[in-house]
Amino acid sequence: MASPDTKKLLLDCAEKLFAQEGFHHTSMRVLTEQAGVNLASVNYHFGSKENLLYAVIERRLKPLNKKRLRGLEVVMRNAAASGVLPAVNDLLLAFLQPTFAFRLSSSAANNFISLIGRSWNDPDQTVHNCFIKLAMPLFQYFSSCLRQALPNLDELVFQARLQFLVGSISAVMCDSSSGCNANSFISVPLDEDEKMNQLLKFLQAGLEAPQ
Amino acid sequence: MASPDTKKLLLDCAEKLFAQEGFHHTSMRVLTEQAGVNLASVNYHFGSKENLLYAVIERRLKPLNKKRLRGLEVVMRNAAASGVLPAVNDLLLAFLQPTFAFRLSSSAANNFISLIGRSWNDPDQTVHNCFIKLAMPLFQYFSSCLRQALPNLDELVFQARLQFLVGSISAVMCDSSSGCNANSFISVPLDEDEKMNQLLKFLQAGLEAPQ
């Protein structure tokens, strides 16, 4: 069991470059050069460029989604125990809080989040499929929780508002603020806690708007 | 002055493929083959692939932005004449209504809108620069109008909410619904008029939420 180095170097560097340049625009030669490893090591350790993408996303998303799931389950359990509807704000917080906390933990984490943010609507099949596979299950649970919190909304209206919500969240995630030089259309110089609070208020107001 | 055909064939086909596959992932060989023209005609008529992208976006965005500008100016003028603040809802409508109307006009237009929707946060420098150049001026005017309609919002909070708004709008634009096979994370089977109304309500509620 040697070389935990090479694999980690590749994952870290891929995470950064995929976020900054996009998946297809990242060349394995640049990637391996920047990671300080040999070109062939990507295929040796991961099999293919595509598998590397999966590994990059899975490494971060697995623990992150576990936290989000736990938070959501707590909200749902508490609401059920009290015999009331789950609160929209609590659900949003359970979903977003781990994301923002993770974002703050390191610039690498920040890179990853902007990579994920962009994946929601990536035209590239590879990225999109990977994202669907790894992120969709938890998101569907999240949306089913929200649905229960908003039982009076027409189903189509609910789906539409869910789309708006996804857009807002991904816009924030794409904005890597003080991070790297990734391209976000608008960069808001607001500290992360305050930005999350504002996002919560914005989304709650939007979701609960009169139909 | 022959061959208005070739240029138009290229523009139409590029619009479709750029939207479906992304700019970098669209090869000039596939593009020209699908358009039924010679490979070299792209460079002959447009100079480069990048220039083709500019031409594709400019062709549609110029008239679209003209309509949006006129609508916004009307709202601002009326508000000024009445000595009241411009209404958030009126501004949103002036910005969004031409977009939705255009989207409905043809499947080609639909393709274009999803291309634009994706460009807001495209990691690709070429696409991003093109988008900044062609779409930013009007957007900045739009945001300055919104700012005047929401004078009591803290500046940073306003910027954050603007980012959320951009996210929601681009999510809707990316969703080419009944159109092509572009990848949108969530596709909402709501007719366009109703979806625009819902987007308006969602955004207005979010923008005017208590700070």
Next chain:
DNA sequence: TTATTTTTTAAACAAGTGTTTAAATCAGGT
């Protein structure tokens, strides 16, 4: 130590990229 497996390395591979070239074709004017 030797033997064996794992990892690294440089080179080559096959295919794809946008662009350029120069000859061929087509159009309109005289």
Next chain:
DNA sequence: ACCTGATTTAAACACTTGTTTAAAAAATAA
């Protein structure tokens, strides 16, 4: 008819892509 400028065409160019190969090196086990 001829000439002229615009357009199309097939081929080549120079370069990049992800991946594979086989030999060298390093690590592990006996």
